[in-house]
Amino acid sequence: MLIDLLTHATAQAQQSGKLPPVTLPPVTIERPQNPEHGDYASSLPLKLARSAGINPLEIARELVSLIPPAAEIKSIVAAPPGFINFTLTDDWLAQQLESILKAEEAFGNIDLGHGSRVQVEFVSSNPTGPLHVAYGRAAVLGSTLSNVLAAAGFDVQREYYFNDAGNQMDIFGRSLYARYRQCLGDADAEVLSDGYHGHYMVDLAQAIINEQGERFLAIPESEAALQVGKLGAERLMAQIKGELDLLRIEFDGWFTEQSLYDNGQFDKVMEILRKGGHLVEKEGATWFTATALGEDKDEVVVRSNGVPTYLATDIAYHYNKFLEREFDRVIDIWGADHQGHVAGLRAAVGVLGVDLERLVLIVHQLVTVHRGDEVVRISTRSGDIIMLSDVIDEVGVDACRYFFLSRSANSQMDFDLELAKKEAPDNPVYYVQYAHARIASILRVAKERGITYADGDVSLLTSEPELTLIRKLLLLPEMVEVVVQTLEPHHLTYYAQDLATTFHSFYKLCRVISDDQALSKARLKLVEATKIVLARTLHLMGMTAPDRM
RNA sequence: GUCCCUGUAGCUCAGCAGGAUAGAGCGGCUGCCUUCUAAGCAGCGGGUCGCAGGUUCGAAUCCUGCCAGGGACGCCA
Structure with a gap:
């Protein structure tokens, strides 16, 4: 609306000759950081x-004079060095509580998507071990x-x-079968050096x-390794699902790599690439000629032993996403x-003919895990693993989620196990939840x-x-919009913190239930609205909004 | 050597489709509970926004170079 007003005023100024007929830059509206500059500024x-x-x-003054008064706007002022600041009326703000x-x-709901179909694929850890802590980041993100x-x-x-086919599963199956034989007393059985060495493999073998x-033991080794590996992977998939459940991470679909082979889509995609002239045979392997498309290097898609690489199935997987299931965006x-x-x-x-605007890859920086001063090297294969579920047990789901969410995906993250345990009670999430609980308490007293x-x-x-709090509440839909546009959900944690601060400050300054009945009622409305917005924000982040703490 | 991410307060990090005095949490120091939850509030202290150039009316934000840290450059995923 403000943009329209400004655009209109500018056009008027040009018509009347107050402004030369220069081409207009895009008319944008910002939210000034300093409240003295109003609610919006251009x-x-x-x-x-x-x-x-x-x-x-002078331009600012001219435009201000050309903008007609509107019911929602208290003031429009020109400010040096050339801003136009808009301030909303108190009454309009207050009415928004209703x-x-x-x-x-x-x-907080807005309609940017118009129901378009978007897929978010995340975590996707191989079923070769339990989830370690670092996956918490991708999961929460x-x-x-x-x-x-x-x-x-x-x-x-x-x-x-689930990458439940291919090379790694092969190694996993052989490692597990070796443990299986060890458990049954075969001292000669050995886990290969590039195999999976974690202790959980022994437990897994024992379970089988x-x-x-x-x-x-009675069937040929390679066949046995295959079958044992399959059983092990199934168990691990179930375990992974359980671990994600703990963190309150829900999925609508579990897609297996194997299905791409079973339904022929893998072959179909290879055929498309071949027909397009994007594959060459070289050194016994099949290569995708990415260099012809301007990339730095070609990539092997089928190894000389006939086993496809991870990239090959991933291309087929994306064929499935875009051409078979027709997601608008992935x-x-x-x-x-x-x-x-x-x-x-x-x-x-x-090459598959998909507009690359439709494919977004969010690459988050890695999480390094510390135990005090010592860096814990994490490797599923070597078996040095800190399980996500253990950390959740010790730190708590809400604190865990808040921690993983609160940093931009682009920044490296240190997870200190000692510190996480020690500081769990100081986690900012409790500050936000406390605001919610306080409100619940007020509403209980009112009742x-x-x-x-x-x-x-x-x-x-x-x-x-009061007005400051209302302004914060009204920011939620904008926050949703920002997150959708930037795909950076960490902004929500800062908003939540800011909203809680504003509430706590209000709480100190304004007694809600007092002798002034009319004012009490109005404030109860404000406080209930705050509770709604806090709860919504917490729920968007997958956290709980407790009524008591 | 090439590519990606990062360098902002003592620590951990926001801010970076350029905008008006650079923010928060934690930690430090002061105050504040007769009344709806003190897991709280108010205040103080703390910064050459890695360095050097450039673009611009205006740069923490954009461009180039350098320095530092992390990651990737496999017929592993």
Whole structure:
């Protein structure tokens, strides 16, 4: 609306000759950081000053005089060096509480997606071991982003991709079979150096023995390794699902690599690449000629032993996402250790005829785990693993989620196990939740005293702490929009913190239930609206909003 | 050597489709509980935004170079 007003005023100024007929830069509105500068601001005059050859402050004054008064706007002022600042009326702000109360937890929903179908694929750890701590980051990032996209009107599908075929599973199967034989007393059985050495493999082997007995000793080794590996992978998939459950991470789909072979899509994709002239045979292997598309290097898709690489199935997987299931947009969340595969995959997906605007790869930097001063090297294969589920047990789900969410995906993250345990009680999430619990407490007291406030008059809310709080509440839909546009859900944690601070400050300054009945009712409305917004924000982040702490 | 990410307060990090005095949490120091939860509030102290150039009316934000840290450059994923 403000943009329209400004655009209109500028056009008028040009018509009347007050402003030369220069081409307009895009008219933008910002939210000033300093509240004294109003609710919204535009720097349009500064941008016009040069081409118009007029002092920006003069342009600002001219435009201000041309903008007609509107009911929602208290003031429009030109400010040096050439800003136009808009301030909303107190009454309009207060009235917005009614719409929050009416919308309840739907407040914050916006319609940016128009129901378009977007898939978010994340975690996708191989079923060769339990989830270690670092996967918590991708899990929380993906689930929060999905929640926000859903709030913004997208039809979201959350998916986990299991690499349950290929090379690594082969090694996994052989490692597990070796443990199986060891458990049954075969001292000669050995886990190969490139195999999986973790202690959980012994437990896994024992579980399979308990269920299946010794029968795999009777069949040929390679076949036995295959079958034992399959059983082990199934158990681990179930375990991984359980661990994700603990962190309250939900998926709509579990996609297996194997299915790409079973339904022929893998072969189909290879055929497309071959027909397009993107494959060559070299040194006994099949290569995808990414260099012909401007990339740095070619990539092997089928090894000389006939086994496809990870990239090959990933191309087929994306064929499935775009051409078979026809998602409008696909967001993959990868760790920085996969950064090198981005270019190759994008090139291949482009070859499939997919507009690359539709494919977004979010690459988050890695999490390094410390125990005090010591860096814990994490490797599923070597078996040095800190299980996500253990950390959740010790630190708590909400604190865990908040911690993983609170940093931008682009920043490296240190997870100190000692510190996490020690500081769990100081986690900012409790500060936010405490604000929610405090409100719940106020509402309980109101109820006990039989105070009803449906008829409260919000226009009585005119003091600075009240209006500041209302302004914060109204920011939620904008936050949702920001997260959708940037795909950076960490902004939510900062918003939550900011909102809680504003509430706590209000709480100190303004007694809600007092002798002034009318004001009490109005404030109860404000406080309930705050509770709604806090709860919504916490829920978007996958956290709980407790009524008591 | 090439590519990606990062360098902002003592520590951990926001801010970076350029904008008006650079923010928060933690830690340090002061105050504040007769009344709705002190897991709270108010205040103080703390910064050449890695360094050097450049673009611009305006740069923490954009460009180039350098320095430092992390990651990737496998017929592993």
